[in-house]
Amino acid sequence: MKDDKYKLLSQVAYLYFIEDISQQKISEKLGIYRTTISRLIKEAREKGIVEINVRDFDTKIYALETHFQMKYHLKFIQVVPTDLIDSDQEKDEGISRAGAAFIKQRLEKNSIIGVSWGRTLAQTIGCIENRRNTHSVFVPIVGGPSHVNTRYHVNTLVYELARKFGGSSQFVNATVVQESKALKEGISQSKYFSELHDYWSRLDLAIVGIGGKLTVKDSQWRDLITSDDYEDLEQREAIGDCCCRFVDRDGKVLKGSLYERTIGMDLTDLSRVPTSVGIARSKPKAKAILAMLKRGYINALITDEETALEILKISDDLYLQEYLA
Structure with a gap:
């Protein structure tokens, strides 16, 4: 030159x-x-006259996120890096912080926010600081558990979000699984529940957890499932749940007696929410997360690297070899 x-x-x-x-x-x-x-x-x-470097930006993780985003048509995805020496607690804390940042960034004023429940969502909400007024409405999209540490109860999570974001909250006064279809229908058709249903149809953002395989029975609500329910779910190869709705490996919702006794938002309705984010991690949950992605029940995902790679593995995704190379 x-x-x-x-x-x-x-x-x-x-x-x-x-x-x-x-x-x-x-x-x-x-x-x-x-x-x-x-x-x-x-x-x-x-020509190399200018070289641009961005510090503390993991290009490999970004490429992994881009692959997931394009393959599953996601509005947003964040994969939190993991290390072999990380404990489960450290991994949980990682996605909880990421989830908290997502909620703070995406929650707009005068919105209607739907929330499911569980340990991961409780930890995520606990990480939210710097309160601000949004005048939003926060509502549960599942019934409550039979007995649980109150910090994990859906009403607690809804209340905490409303408190931290200067909004109002609606509560649910029914357990997620009823003894019969008739009891469930009676509650669902009651006057007090009609307001919740109306909010469900107008959600701007849904924040959900994802449950893993049936062998994991130490969750916050599965004590409500009968032995007959378990047998039926096992025969139909249930791999996990979201909003207390069980699915198989292809994301098909497993309808039947349990489904008809469950108070919770249908996954087809969840898929219509403008932004529906799943916050979940761990290898045992990978099949359930994959099923949710394949059916488009969620359009945003916060997980970790370990889980993302497990999803690539079980889906026979050729990108796994490229990533590990």
């Missing part, structure tokens, strides 16, 4: 990237067309 051309490229690059002068001002300063300045900046980068 001739010395004069190289000098011009270097000068334009210096003015633009170091002095932070606009392309229009550089054009006026050097007496060169604005379009030429743009071309020279691009050429300076292509």
Whole structure:
């Protein structure tokens, strides 16, 4: 390259990237067309005169997120990096912080927010600081458990979100699984429940957890499931649940006696919410998360690297080999 051309490229690059002068001002300063300045900046980068490095940005994780986003048509995804030496507690804390940041960034004023419940969502909400007024309405989208630490109860989570974001809250006064279909229908058709149903149809954001396989029985609500329910779910190869709705590996909702006795938002309705974010991690939950992605029940996901790689593995995704290379 001739010395004069190289000098011009270097000068334009210096003015633009170091002095932070606009392309229009550089054009006026050097007496060169604005379009030429743009071309020279691009050429300076292509020829290696300018090298741009962004600190503390994991390009490999970003590529993984991009792959998931494109494959499953997601509005948003965040994969929290993990290390082999990380404990489960550290991994839980990682996605809880990420989930809290997502909620703070995405929650707009005068919104209607639906919330399911569980340990992960409780930890996520606990990480939210810096209160602000949004005048939003926070509502449960599932019934409550039979008995549980109150910090994990859906009404507690709804109340805490309303308190932290200066909004109002609605509560649910029924357990998620009723003894019979008739009892469930009686509650669902009651006057007090009609207001919740109306809110469900107008949600702007839904925040949900995802439950894993049936062998994990230490969840916050599965004590309500009968032995007959378990037998039926096992025969139909249930791999997990969301909003207390069980699905198989293809994301098909398993309807039947349990489904008809369950108070919770249908997953088809969840898929219609403008932004529905699942916050979940762990290898045992990978099949359930994958099922939710395949059916489009959620359009945003916060998980960790370990779980994302397990999803690639069980779905026979060729990108796994590229990622591990």
